[in-house]
Amino acid sequence: MRRLSPILLAVALACAPTVAVTETQSAPVSTSIEQVAPTATPLPSSTTTTTQPPPTARLSPRPIWLFPGPDHFEGDVLTAQVPLGKFDADELTAATVTLDGVEVAVSGSLSGDPLLGDYLMFASAIDTTGLLGDHMLRVEATVDGSSIEVSQAFTVHPDSQRPPQERSARWVPVEAGCCTVYVLESTAADRDIALLTSIIEDTTDEVEQRFGLEIAPIDLVLLDVLWGNGGYAGGEVAISYLDRDFGPRTADTVALTFVHEFTHAISRSLDGTHTPWPLNEAMAVFITGGHFKDQPLGPRAKALAMLGRLLPLDEFLSDFTNLQHEARYVQAGALATYIVETFGWEAWLDLYGADHDEQSWSGWMDAASSATLGVDLETLDDGFREWVDEQPLGNQIQDLELTIALQTVRRAYQAAYAPYPNYFIYESVRDAPQTAVALREAGDPVTAAVETFIAHAQQLVIEGHLDEAEPFVDELEAIxxxxxxxxxxVTPFLELALAVDAEGFELLDYNPITGTGVVTAREPDLVPIVVSVDNGRLVGWKQVVSATN
Structure with missing residues (x-):
C-alpha cells in the first residue's frame, strides 16, 4: 500500500478484500479516523472491464514550465520558468519572450531550486484574459554565454471549466502546537485536519523536548500539490499533503517530514555566524533519525563509502549544493551522528553555533571545528572515516543504491513532466497571486498511472522489499x-487508471499485490472509494463512511 494520506490509508485497509498475504504485502496500520461524508458521485452499479491502454500512451514533456498548470483557464496569470539543468547559472545577458510570434513585455531573471537546479524565470508573464484556445510560447535567452531557444504549446480553457475546488479555495487558519496551520478548503489537509493537528502537536513536543527549547511561533502551510520532496522551511514551513503523493515518504513516515522541518525552525535560533547549509541539514537528518524514513545513519554512510560516494569533508562541504540529494543528506546526518557520539551533544551545539567569518563552508568548518572540538577539518575527517569503517553494513548498499536511483528518476519525472513552482519566489505561499499554484495538478489517467506506479515502487523500498522494487525502478527509468x-x-496501473477515469473517478493508489486500488471522484469530492481488480474486471466498488464499518 502506498503513501496515501493517513485517513485514506486507514480507509483502504479497512475495506480491502481478504487476500493471501505475500512476503511483499504491507502489514495493516491502525489509524482511527472521523466520519467521512458520503460521496456526491454515484458509484458504478455493475462490474467494469478494465481499459486496454493505447499502444502510445505518453507523458507530455514541458520545456517551459507554466504556472499555475498544467491546465490553464482564462483569467490565469502565468509565470514561465525555463529549467537550465545546472546549479551555477550566473549571468543573464539577453531574454526575449514571444507569444504566437508577438514579443511579450516581461523581464527575465535567474533563480534556483536546491533539487532541480537553476531556472530562467518570467514572473506573471502572460495574462490569459481573452486568450481562449491554443497558443505557442517561445523563449530565447543567453545565459552564461550559451544560447537557449525553447518553445511550449499550451491551451487556455474557458473559465467555466475551472475546477470548482479553485473557485471556493481560501486559506483557513488552525492553531496546532507551535504553529498556525493554513489549509485550503476542500483539500485533503482540510478533510484530515483533526488527525494532522494531532501529528503536529506530537512532533512539536518531540522536537522541543530534544532541544530543551520552545519553537518560536511559525506559520505552517499545507499544500495540495507536491513541491520538491514535499517540505521546505523558508519564511514559513510548507509541507505537501495530498492523496496521490508520489514524494519520497509514506503514510506512516509523514510525521518525519514535520520533525525535519520543525528542526530547521528551532535550530535557526542556534545558528552561528554563517553556519553552513550542510550543517543545517546535518542537524535535521540527525534529529529525525534519517531522511524521509528511519535510517541507520552510520551503516548507511558505510554503504555510501562502499559505493564511492563518501567524500572528504572539505570536498563534501565545498560541493554540497551539486551533490546528489540522498547521498549528501546521508553524509551530513552521519557526520552529525559521529560528532555527537564522539564529542557529545553540547560540543555539537557549540560547533553548530560557532561564530566565524570564513566565507567558504569548508573554511568555516575548519575554523569552527578547531575552536569547539579541538581538531581541524582534516583530523575530523580522519576520525569520521575511521568511525564509518567500523559500522555494520547489513543490506544498506542495495537499499541506498535503489533509493538514490528511484529518487533521481522521480525528480527527473518532476523536471520533465510534473514541475512545481520555484517556491523561493514567495515569501509566503499564501501571498502568491493565485491560490491555484498550491492546488492545481494533472488529473489525467496517464499521469495518475505513472505517479501511483512511482508511489508503489517507493513503498517497496521503504518496506525493505528491495529485490521486488528493482524492476519497478528499471521500468520507471525507461518510462x-x-x-x-x-x-x-506499469500496464496494470494504466489499465486501472483509464477504467476508473471512464467512470468519472481518479486513481490515487493501486497495489498489484492485493489487486486493490483507491480512487476518488473529481475534487472537491474527496471521499475514498476502494475498488478491486479480478481478471481484468473492476469489482467491489465500495465507499467507506468510516474506518469501522
Whole structure:
C-alpha cells in the first residue's frame, strides 16, 4: 500500500478484500479516523472491464514550465520558468519572450531550486484574459554565454471549466502546537485536519523536548500539490499533503517530514555566524533519525563509502549544493551522528553555533571545528572515516543504491513532466497571486498511472522489499527517458487508471499485490472509494463512511 494520506490509508485497509498475504504485502496500520461524508458521485452499479491502454500512451514533456498548470483557464496569470539543468547559472545577458510570434513585455531573471537546479524565470508573464484556445510560447535567452531557444504549446480553457475546488479555495487558519496551520478548503489537509493537528502537536513536543527549547511561533502551510520532496522551511514551513503523493515518504513516515522541518525552525535560533547549509541539514537528518524514513545513519554512510560516494569533508562541504540529494543528506546526518557520539551533544551545539567569518563552508568548518572540538577539518575527517569503517553494513548498499536511483528518476519525472513552482519566489505561499499554484495538478489517467506506479515502487523500498522494487525502478527509468508509458509492470496501473477515469473517478493508489486500488471522484469530492481488480474486471466498488464499518 502506498503513501496515501493517513485517513485514506486507514480507509483502504479497512475495506480491502481478504487476500493471501505475500512476503511483499504491507502489514495493516491502525489509524482511527472521523466520519467521512458520503460521496456526491454515484458509484458504478455493475462490474467494469478494465481499459486496454493505447499502444502510445505518453507523458507530455514541458520545456517551459507554466504556472499555475498544467491546465490553464482564462483569467490565469502565468509565470514561465525555463529549467537550465545546472546549479551555477550566473549571468543573464539577453531574454526575449514571444507569444504566437508577438514579443511579450516581461523581464527575465535567474533563480534556483536546491533539487532541480537553476531556472530562467518570467514572473506573471502572460495574462490569459481573452486568450481562449491554443497558443505557442517561445523563449530565447543567453545565459552564461550559451544560447537557449525553447518553445511550449499550451491551451487556455474557458473559465467555466475551472475546477470548482479553485473557485471556493481560501486559506483557513488552525492553531496546532507551535504553529498556525493554513489549509485550503476542500483539500485533503482540510478533510484530515483533526488527525494532522494531532501529528503536529506530537512532533512539536518531540522536537522541543530534544532541544530543551520552545519553537518560536511559525506559520505552517499545507499544500495540495507536491513541491520538491514535499517540505521546505523558508519564511514559513510548507509541507505537501495530498492523496496521490508520489514524494519520497509514506503514510506512516509523514510525521518525519514535520520533525525535519520543525528542526530547521528551532535550530535557526542556534545558528552561528554563517553556519553552513550542510550543517543545517546535518542537524535535521540527525534529529529525525534519517531522511524521509528511519535510517541507520552510520551503516548507511558505510554503504555510501562502499559505493564511492563518501567524500572528504572539505570536498563534501565545498560541493554540497551539486551533490546528489540522498547521498549528501546521508553524509551530513552521519557526520552529525559521529560528532555527537564522539564529542557529545553540547560540543555539537557549540560547533553548530560557532561564530566565524570564513566565507567558504569548508573554511568555516575548519575554523569552527578547531575552536569547539579541538581538531581541524582534516583530523575530523580522519576520525569520521575511521568511525564509518567500523559500522555494520547489513543490506544498506542495495537499499541506498535503489533509493538514490528511484529518487533521481522521480525528480527527473518532476523536471520533465510534473514541475512545481520555484517556491523561493514567495515569501509566503499564501501571498502568491493565485491560490491555484498550491492546488492545481494533472488529473489525467496517464499521469495518475505513472505517479501511483512511482508511489508503489517507493513503498517497496521503504518496506525493505528491495529485490521486488528493482524492476519497478528499471521500468520507471525507461518510462521517464522515453515518455512512453508501457511495460509489464506499469500496464496494470494504466489499465486501472483509464477504467476508473471512464467512470468519472481518479486513481490515487493501486497495489498489484492485493489487486486493490483507491480512487476518488473529481475534487472537491474527496471521499475514498476502494475498488478491486479480478481478471481484468473492476469489482467491489465500495465507499467507506468510516474506518469501522
Amino acid at each position: 521517464v527517458a522515453s515518455g512512453v508509458v508501457a511495460g509489464r509492470l
